[in-house]
Amino acid sequence: xxxxxxxxxxxxxxxxxxxxxxxxxxxxxxxxxxxxxxxxxxxxxxxxxxxxxxxxxxxxxxxxxxxxxxxxxxxxxxxxxxxxxxxxxxxxxxxxxxxxxxxxxxxxxxxxxxxxxxxxxxxxxxxxxxxxxxxxxxxxxxxxxxxxxxxxxxxxxxxxxxxxxxxxxxxxxxxxxxxxxxxxxxxxxxxxxxxxxxxxxxxxxxxxxxxxxxxxxxxxxxxxxxxxxxxxxxxxxxxxxxxxxxxxxxxxxxxxxxxxxxxxxxxxxxxxxxxxxxxxxxxxxxxxxxxxxxxxxxxxxxxxxxxxxxxxxxxxxxxxxxxxxxxxxxxxxxxxxxxxxxxxxxxxxxxxxxxxxxxxxxxxxxxxxxxxxxxxxxxxxxxxxxxxxxxxxxxxxxxxx
Amino acid sequence: xxxxxxxxxxxxxxxxxxxxxxxxxxxxxxxxxxxxxxxxxxxxxxxxxxxxxxxxxxxxxxxxxxxxxxxxxxxxxxxxxxxxxxxxxxxxxxxxxxxxxxxxxxxxxxxxxxxxxxxxxxxxxxxxxxxxxxxxxxxxxxxxxxxxxxxxxxxxxxxxxxxxxxxxxxxxxxxxxxxxxxxxxxxxxxxxxxxxxxxxxxxxxxxxxxxxxxxxxxxxxxxxxxxxxxxxxxxxxxxxxxxxxxxxxxxxxxxxxxxxxxxxxxxxxxxxxxxxxxxxxxxxxxx
Numbered sequence: 148x149x150x151x152x153x154x155x156x157x158x159x160x161x162x163x164x165x166x167x168x169x170x171x172x173x174x175x176x177x178x179x180x181x182x183x184x185x186x187x188x189x190x191x192x193x194x195x196x197x198x199x200x201x202x203x204x205x206x207x208x209x210x211x212x213x214x215x216x217x218x219x220x221x222x223x224x225x226x227x228x229x230x231x232x233x234x235x236x237x238x239x240x241x242x243x244x245x246x247x248x249x250x251x252x253x254x255x256x257x258x259x260x261x262x263x264x265x266x267x268x269x270x271x272x273x274x275x276x277x278x279x280x281x282x283x284x285x286x287x288x289x290x291x292x293x294x295x296x297x298x299x300x301x302x303x304x305x306x307x308x309x310x311x312x313x314x315x316x317x318x319x320x321x322x323x324x325x326x327x328x329x330x331x332x333x334x335x336x337x338x339x340x341x342x343x344x345x346x347x348x349x350x351x352x353x354x355x356x357x358x359x360x361x362x363x364x365x366x367x368x369x370x371x372x373x374x375x376x377x378x379x380x381x382x383x384x385x386x387x388x389x390x391x392x393x394x395x396x397x398x399x400x401x402x403x404x405x406x407x408x409x410x411x412x413x414x415x416x417x418x419x420x421x422x423x424x425x426x427x428x429x430x431x432x433x434x435x436x437x438x439x440x441x442x443x444x445x446x447x448x449x450x451x452x453x454x455x456x457x458x459x460x461x462x463x464x465x466x467x468x469x470x471x472x473x474x475x476x477x478x479x480x481x482x483x484x485x486x487x488x489x490x491x492x493x494x495x496x497x498x499x500x501x502x503x504x505x506x507x508x509x510x511x512x513x514x515x516x517x518x519x520x521x522x523x524x525x526x527x528x529x530x531x532x533x534x535x536x537x538x539x540x541x542x543x544x545x546x547x548x
Numbered sequence: 549x550x551x552x553x554x555x556x557x558x559x560x561x562x563x564x565x566x567x568x569x570x571x572x573x574x575x576x577x578x579x580x581x582x583x584x585x586x587x588x589x590x591x592x593x594x595x596x597x598x599x600x601x602x603x604x605x606x607x608x609x610x611x612x613x614x615x616x617x618x619x620x621x622x623x624x625x626x627x628x629x630x631x632x633x634x635x636x637x638x639x640x641x642x643x644x645x646x647x648x649x650x651x652x653x654x655x656x657x658x659x660x661x662x663x664x665x666x667x668x669x670x671x672x673x674x675x676x677x678x679x680x681x682x683x684x685x686x687x688x689x690x691x692x693x694x695x696x697x698x699x700x701x702x703x704x705x706x707x708x709x710x711x712x713x714x715x716x717x718x719x720x721x722x723x724x725x726x727x728x729x730x731x732x733x734x735x736x737x738x739x740x741x742x743x744x745x746x747x748x749x750x751x752x753x754x755x756x757x758x759x760x761x762x763x764x765x766x767x768x769x770x771x772x773x774x775x776x777x778x779x780x781x782x783x784x785x786x787x788x789x790x791x792x793x794x795x796x797x798x799x800x801x802x803x804x805x806x807x808x809x810x811x812x813x814x815x816x817x818x819x820x821x822x823x824x825x826x827x828x829x830x831x832x833x834x835x
Contacts, residue, residue, distance in 0.1 A: 214802055218588045239589040325696045326784040378692040379674065510801055521784060526698055 166447050167198045169223035171213070173434070174468075175203045182467040190454050197447060217241040222439040224448040228270055230261035230432040230502060231509045237269035238507040243438040243445050244269060256456070256474045261502045262435055271452050272474035274464060275433030277500040278337065278397050279492050280304075280421070284414040286311045286318060286394045297418045299425040301341075301367055304395065311394030312375035320375030322384035322396035323368075326521040330381050332513055333430045334397050335520055338364035340429075340501045341422025346512065347504050347545065354545060356516070357531070357538035363423070365523060365530050372524050389413060400471040403489050407469060417492040419499060431500035433474065472497050508544055515540045582809035588802035600809035610810060612786070613793035616702055617814075620789060621770040623706050628713045629762055633755070635714065636721030637747075650722075657716035665779035668708045669695060672780075701785035705776050713769075717762050724758035725751070764825045771818045790814045 174183050180203075187199045202223065204212060210232065216222045217236060228236065236242050246268040253259055258272035284294040290310040298304035308320025324334045339345065344360030347353065355361075372378060377393055388396045389411050397420065406413065420429040436455060438448040454460065461473035462481050471493030473479060484490045503509060519537035522528035582600055586593035604610045639650050656664060671678040672694035682689040690697035694704040728751065736746045774791040781787040783796060791814065798807030 211799060214588050235589070240591075241589065325692060328782045328784065377674075378696060383673070525696070525785070 169200050170225040171202045171223045172227040173204050179468040186460050224442040228435045233270045234505040235507045237264035242269040243440045258474050270435035270437040273434045273436050275472040277429045277431045277496045279496050282416050300421050304421045308375045319377035319393045321371045322393045323372040323376035323378045332516045337420045337429045338368050341427035354538050354542035357534045404469040417489045429496050429500040431502050578808040582812050584805045586805040613788045613790050617790040625766050627710050632714045632717035635718045640725045654715040656712040661775045669780050698786040702787045724755045728754045
């Protein structure tokens with residue numbers, strides 16, 4: 148936009164009176180909140196006619212508050228959403244269609260799939276997240292495999308985990324998640340995707356969760372779970388890994404942040420999630436920004452979203468939060484990522500990651516998958532039969548006439 | 549209307565209004581919702597008659613949660629009642645440190661359920677003290693801890709609930725024991741009755757009203773078990789109970805119609821049990 152154009156817009160804005168935008172967001176950590184406030188302050192300084200009201204949400208009850216706000220017609224102008232919530236709200240008409248305004252920039256960002264419902268874009272990717280493996284090098288050395296034995300495929304992963312597990316009662320090869328809601332499926336799906344399996348077919352018309360590929364992934368995951376794993380909650384698995392008791396765990400960039408913030412001395416290495424063949428695939432999710440359909444200031448809200456998701460501000464955010472996956476591709480080119488090998492593992496893994504299907508019914512699909520996993524992993528239910536039952540449930544749910 | 553009557557209504561009105569707005573209206577509205585397909589984000593909803601109730605009785609998740617609730621009720625009430633009575637009898641005697649023991653047993657009842665549930669989550673986990681103790685005495689606890697196994701999770705929550713509830717019911721039993729006239733025991737002594745005879749013929753019959761009261765309130769409380777499940781297992785490992793199912797359906801999935809129908813089924817079950825127990829009380833002239 149030309150300089151005179153910007154001036155004209157500014158004058159129009161001032162003429163139309165002050166604009167107040169309500170923004171609900173989840174970043175309340177004292178380490179990152181000042182950065183959010185700074186991003187807001189910068190915008191307000193550049194747009195004196197705009198005032199942004201920040202409201203903090205928590206992950207414990209944020210979803211409920213958002214649902215209630217939408218259903219009571221009191222939704223804020225801008226709202227941060229988890230990747231698997233976007234379809235729920237866009238399919239029920241609560242989010243504004245932003246396709247026309249963002250489609251031109253789409254190549255500059257990762258992670259659009261979760262923001263799309265039907266053939267329209269309803270949410271802009273902001274900060275994304277993926278999972279990688281963390282490997283304890285000290286345990287690799289102790290096991291005799293050598294500290295450079297970083298598992299790149301399933302066979303190597305099995306070898307590493309079994310060998311470390313054989314070090315004795317106090318050591319475990321793999322950290323396997325217990326039946327924790329909203330977590331277990333995130334650890335299993337990378338195995339499915341790496342084996343070329345999926346939940347629904349690529350054309351979105353069929354449930355394919357009982358395929359040979361999913362069966363293979365399940366067999367592999369169960370073998371790790373049963374034979375050489377510490378089974379526990381995510382937090383306790385990470386505690387055990389940081390205490391040097393577990394050889395390999397799957398985790399996100401928050402673990403890097405914890406290692407840094409708590410000054411934990413641990414000889415570890417990060418690597419891509421292994422697949423049957425190198426490279427495997429991982430799970431991706433993240434935070435999205437959307438404009439409420441009921442907002443009276445849609446254009447201004449979208450302009451602010453573009454400010455928040457700009458390369459400059461995403462970089463600011465990632466540096467403050469030690470986040471590894473900005474959605475803005477240009478931001479990942481910064482030395483902040485390139486100079487940190489662990490952050491780079493996340494950046495590269497993002498290109499080999501997949502998101503769950505965008506469906507308003509995801510909460511039910513997730514539950515079906517997690518119940519099947521619980522039955523197979525912890526109650527020794529037969530794999531093929533259980534996957535078949537889960538597949539029928541998914542089919543009934545998503546493709547009923 | 550007389551002035552005195554008006555004043556009476558005026559004084560009663562804050563409670564009456566609160567009752568109507570925050571209790572009776574939601575109660576009746578949720579009954580209405582139970583006959584609809586209302587979901588929070590759906591712009592409209594339809595009357596579906598008894599469809600929700602029919603669907604619930606063929607919903608495996610709901611039936612499992614009802615089964616777990618019954619296991620919880622049947623598995624905790626007899627133990628809680630018997631242990632509370634046992635401790636009440638012990639602490640009804642005079643001995644040094646009696647007050648300390650009474651306070652110690654009562655303490656869990658006045659501690660936040662969330663705090664207790666979090667502590668027990670750690671105690672039950674692999675490496676927790678209960679886990680280590682079980683291992684030490686050769687009980688071979690589940691590999692991943694008591695709460696991460698379908699075989700032990702529900703029973704572990706039940707055991708914690710018994711531990712937590714005993715103190716409160718013990719206090720009620722103690723109050724009951726204090727109300728038994730001492731002369732009855734003196735007369736029994738004169739007649740040459742032994743300890744067991746006195747317990748069976750005097751203590752137990754005279755404690756019956758307290759015992760029935762305890763069973764009634766404990767039944768209602770146990771049918772509504774939720775916090776323990778929410779904090780310790782999130783309904784996993786075969787621990788989902790009826791109230792947890794209602795919470796999950798209503799407040800995670802926002803299917804208010806379906807959740808309301810489930811809530812009314814639970815309400816009817818509790819009502820039937822409570823009426824039966826109160827009927828028993830009335831029949832025996834113990835109200």
